Amino acid sequence: MPGRGAEGMRITRRASLALPFLATPALGQNYPSRPIRAVVPFPAGGGVDTFARAIAPALTAALGQPVVVENIGGASSRIGTQVVTRAAPDGLTILITNDTLAAVDALPVAGTPALVPGLAPVLLGATAPQMLITHPRSGIRSAADYTARIKGRGAVHVGVPGLGSSQHFASELLGQALGGRPEHVPYRGGGPLMLDLIAGTIDAGMVTLGAGIDQVREGRLVALGVTGAARSPAAPDTPAFAEAAAPGFAIETWMGILAPAGTPAPILAALHAAAVAAIREAGVVRRLDSLGFAIPAIGPEPFGALLRDTVARFADVAGAVGIRTGDA
Template sequence: MFKKSIPLAAALAASCALLSGPVQAAGYPAQPVRVVVPWPAGGLVDLLARSVADKAQASLGVPMIVENKPGAGGAIGAGEVARAAPDGYTVMLTTSAMNMNAAIRKGLTYDVEKSFVPIAVAAYTSLILVTSPNGPDSVQALIDQARKQPGKLTYASAGVGTPGHFAGEMLKSAQHIDVVHVPYKGGPPAMVDQISGRVDYHFANAVVALPQIKDGKIKALAVASAHRVPQLPDVPTMAEAGVQGFDLDQWLGYLAPAGTPPEVVKTLHDAITAAAQDKSLQASLVKNGMRAAEPMSPDAFKTYLHDDYAKWKSVAKASDIHLD
């Protein structure tokens, strides 16, 4: 009697083992999801992370807990996520700056193309070419001034390797102008010197620039994007201003550690994408100088990330941008 029951018990045990994987995956998520933001609290990435977390909780059924892990141009937070268990309970909201950082920084503890699996793009933000109120009235006037005064004009950035630095070097290269880069420790101090006229121009993040433009403290010449900024309907894109190749939208997107199961990635993708399409969240994004992304599959996001990284590596090499 007992001998005959042993094979049956073994078969049942084997069946349970085979079923356990799918059952556990189907039960995701069973606990809060940690969202690492590799930038300081209070910034635009942090704002988006908390807004999406609030909206996504309804479909996930568990909270998304935002943790800020700033430092080293986002490398500290990214490294922590790369080392996390690929179970869907640790993800990261990062930006184009991650690819820029990887294009110029040596010794990173992760590979931007191999250490993560893309989940979803949530939003975009734009760079705005700005100058002081008494500065040139157009992009072409700025370029003409730079050509007439080689080595005299200065452009600010939030630091070496930041989006504004890359954009500034791209303009130098494309227009063959000789201007001096002045890096700052963040966007706000760069903006202070722009307002005072200590620097001639810079590509400022829309989130930082819009309030100052509205108050008349700086002048907007063009948007480094394929789209005009809704709050500045009369400000042209760089292409409309006569300078091609400046579709430099900064993406904000979610990544998970490499090896995260596809069904878990899909669950996160669906929740985050639905949150990003919420009308009240989109209105908040526009108010803060961002815009919601059109839904993009994880595979499409992977291709987008690859092309984005290749672009910034090319710019870094051509302009000799590096961090030793």
């Protein structure tokens, strides 16, 4: 099971070379006519928020209107995502999120419509490994220590940015590969989780590499491993779990931009072109590289296919480990 998911969720940098630069289609003087609301369905301080704020200034320049990032967290990203699915399809409200979007649709809530059909993919902008991190006082100093702890009798509490989040699925898959399972503690996003990690009040946390790398570099937190197939250039001293404890294990998260379903094709094309220009701006590339993000810049159709495939794969994981709708 982990191998299947790992291969299906890895995206290489080579994909970034396959998409030519697109000029923004002419839409007259009407779009965008006013500032654009970019909803991040997580609290400030997590990986998606970091990504969104890295690209927002360049996206503003490309569109000629302010792109205002708004954090609307809760329910493993459902609340903020629903705000976008219910917004007018005029290109003035967009969603910047990660594969937790697929995770929540893999765990449907009775009486609540699926989220993915209410959205139109614009751009899959970045990919990154997850990072398992802990406080220096935790006593867990390596992947081997963590493996021994989750196989032992005492519970290991691992924080995730919401039960049913992509980090939760990554941690479940890692536990399968290591032969143990931690106790998962849900937070309302990566930001609140990081605060508890820095305070040393939880054993460990699974976060996107970009959300934790600065704290690791400054020595406030300890990185136990990354979930990519190999070490990240942004964290060369941190081993991949594939080399340290779980041969063949790999899973990465992705982040992208979506609009409400029904947004007119010319507006989607304009958003896509502006997003490509923004994510390839030199300052953005440097910032995302420093945070461990790869930049595939995958377009709407392949992004949509990946999104649907990820929903199916996460549903398989949920069935295998017994994650229930009520948990998320």
